Amino acid sequence: MDLKLTGKIALVTGSTAGIGFAIAKSLASEGAHLYVNGRTQQRVDAAVTAIRSYAASAKIDGIVADFSGSAGAEAVIAKLPAMDVLVNNVGIFEPKPLWRFPMRTGTVSSR
Numbered sequence: 001m002d003l004k005l006t007g008k009i010a011l012v013t014g015s016t017a018g019i020g021f022a023i024a025k026s027l028a029s030e031g032a033h034l035y036v037n038g039r040t041q042q043r044v045d046a047a048v049t050a051i052r053s054y055a056a057s058a059k060i061d062g063i064v065a066d067f068s069g070s071a072g073a074e075a076v077i078a079k080l081p082a083m084d085v086l087v088n089n090v091g092i093f094e095p096k097p098l099w100r101f102p103m104r105t106g107t108v109s110s111r
Contacts, residue, residue: 006031010085011076013067016043020089025051027085028058035080039066 015024016038028034028051038044044062063079065072067090
């Protein structure tokens with residue numbers, strides 16, 4: 001399938017394993033300039049290597065960032081201030097009933 005992503009910049013957060021990795025692999029095979037994200041350099045490097053072995057001609061870079069705090073988001077914005085595709089795959093890793101999540105209020109602002 002041609003999704004017309006050749007040359008488009010794509011970031012997949014949480015893309016060193018699982019669903020995020022599968023999405024990243026697909027975007028790379030579609031010709032996107034892919035940015036893989038994970039919490040450690042070792043995991044990012046392993047994912048980049050694995051995706052390159054699948055899509056040898058793909059342009060792939062890695063960004064190490066942990067999104068549990070604002071520093072991770074700031075690191076990604078500093079390295080990648082603009083993109084065409086964002087797949088936000090970071091999340092909570094333990095199942096909980098909805099009413100157990102803390103409620104936060106506030107506004108979201110853009111830069």
